[in-house]
Amino acid sequence: MTAPQPPQQPAFAQAPQPGQPGMPPQQQWTGPAAPYVYVSPIPVRKANLGDALRSEWTKIRSVRSTLWTLGVMLVLILGIGLLAAGVVSGTDTELDSDASPLGLGFFGVLLSTICVMTLGVLTISSEFGTGLIRTTLTACPDRARVLTAKAIVFFLLTFVLTLVATTLVAMFDSAMLADQWDGEFTGAAYFKATVGVSLFIATLGLVALAVGALLRHSAGAITVMLGVVLLPLVVAMFMFGESLEKVRKALFEYSIPNQLAVFYGTDASEAASGPTGWEPLWIVLVVAALALGGAYTSLVKRDA
Template identity: 60%
Template sequence: MSTHQPPMPQAAVDATDWRPAPGGPFPGYTSPIPVVRTHLGHALASEWTKIKSVRSTMWTLGVFVLLVVGIGLLTGSLVSGSTSDMSGENPLSLGFFGLLLGTMCVITLGVLTTASEYGTGMIRTTMTACPSRVRVLTAKAIVFFVVAFVVTLAATSLVALAQTSMLDGTPGFRTPTGGEWLKGTVGVSLYIALLGLLSLVVGSMIRHSAGAITIMIGALLAPLVIALFMFSSSLEKVRELLFEYSIPNQLSVFYANSLSNSGPSGWDPLWIALGVTAVAFGAACLLLEKRDV
């Protein structure tokens, strides 16, 4: 039997004779893939791609704009034909009704921005691509807040301009001041965006879309509804507290049309929402670091 073996290919010879060069494990190797240190900008780009690609963003924001603009214009057209004296009413306050209903859409989108990824399992891919969990949550918060603020500002500004135009010269209505314009557009848009951001944080902590949406809608409506049915005189202070700090009342403060004679005023609702959201965001970051994905 012949013991002659065919010669090995040159590539195999090179592979068997390969030795790492001195000075490091692979000092002579250069990766064809560029290695880039990741930062917050990459996470922001990723979250922007997500939020503009999913259908829930278009549906929730579309319904939000429809409610705010539609109810605002309808209210303005109905009041413009009224002959009752409104005693110097601010025409911007008529945008409150559509904005209160539209808030539910922003809350829903905020929850879905985080909780939906846990439902689909997409969060595993997100955390693999960006192991810094706080960075991921921060990027989601920034992108969502900017989107919610811009859309709300556009809708409220359109309604404010339309209502002011329709009610110009109507008895009982006056021309809004510059401060009222600022609170009725920019101020209320910041407040709505913060409510949506709080919903996003709650969605991150609860990790369940339906549960987080239920909690936030309860926080929106429950205090006011409970206060309406507190008839006992012994609960008067509790009733007043619920009225004063309920979200609908804080929202009406931006239109100088509070439901109570005491409680938050001026820009107070904005600072309250900012403080609550900041505390919730800190708690969400701690939970993210301690829990498994």
């Protein structure tokens, strides 16, 4: 009779030793189980901003809110801009030198700010509402990197789409109304009505993103941003006293609609003593920097 054999231990393949072929040079085997460890075929490296950018781009393009808000934004800019030019071209109205056809794109862009601000808020506040922010911060513990990636992806996306839309409106409006306008189109006017407007709108969206990070509530942050755009004009309209004339004038001149009108060179913006030229862009850049600074501080110090 054969004696019972002891149970066999599971066989382990000996891991390649440092310096042998097949071992990644950056991995070192330490500890008592060093000769028998699992070697992952995936290279190990430290995450960087590029990884965060790819993650945020995947998230922002895969949610329905991005498609709807940016789709409505394009419809408003293109639809209202081209419709206004079509109505004017269908009449015998002669435009004087101060009423540039490029200014007809103002109304569509002004309405589109609601879409841009809404998307800016939802870019980060929706993650707080669903709890996805915990997963995001677990995958990328560097909270400043997360907010930076969100801001870069959102800014570039809105800037490019706004630039394409405003450029198309400027080209078609100037072509349709060239015979009815006795002025001259300049490169500077085109540049401000396209690139300048797009930078202003995208930066205003960054302010909305920062407010969303501070409040962490979609409805509340969107309400605050709508108040920033509309409240100064509404308050100014009810200031009738002479003692409040300076305050009333400042509210009109530094309101978002009037600052946006500066890029189109309308009569109201030229006659006002408020911001001119590229000053509205510098103003909104300073506001965005302050708001993002508060958002960084809030995200780093507060719990998710």
